[in-house]
Structures are given as structure tokens and as C-alpha cells.
Amino acid sequence: MNTVTIGLFAGLLLGVAAAAGGFWGFVVAVLLGLVGAAVAGQASGEIDVTAVLRGRDRE
Template sequence: MNAVTAGLLAGLLLGVAAAAGGFWGFVLALLLGALGAAIAGQLSGELDVTAMMRGRDRG
């Protein structure tokens, strides 16, 4: 699945969430989608979540 297809699918799912659950359903779907993308990126090795959580060294 390429990036365009994944983006289209994500947009359609968020549209359904907004139509079915209103604004808060849309926000919840967006947050869960971002969490799922972060977990998938970490597991596939494309994203290093631990580096983002660590912050910068102030030395």
C-alpha cells in the first residue's frame, strides 16, 4: 500500500468517524490513529519514539 492509498483510507475513516460521532468522535479517531501510527512506526523501525520522549541534553 503506497502513501496515497494509506492517506485516502485514513481520510475516509476519519470522515466516517466525524459523521458518526461528531466532533469528539473525530478527535478520538484522530488521536487513536496517531497513536497507532507511532506504534507501527516504532515496530517497523521507521520511527524512534524513545528519542522524541527523551528531549534534548541541556549541557
């Protein structure tokens, strides 16, 4: 498993632990899973989050 997959699992587990179930619990778990995957991808160098947050330079 690569670090993005591990980060995704970690985020999903935190989401399940933080949410008590239902639709909103599912939404929270998915959002935290995506955040975990993004952080792990940034840490491993597979994803460049700063480029996404910076946006395009207009010339």
C-alpha cells in the same frame, strides 16, 4: 502499504469503533490514528519514539 500506514488505519478503525460520532468522535479517531501510526512506526524502525520522549540532553 508500509506498517505505518497499516497502523494508521488500525488506529482510525479503533477510533471509529470506540466513538459514537460527532466532533469528539472525530477527535478521538484522529488521536487513536496518530497513536497507531506511532506504534507501527516504532515497531518497524521508521520512527524513534524514545528520542522524542527523551527530549534533548542539555550540556
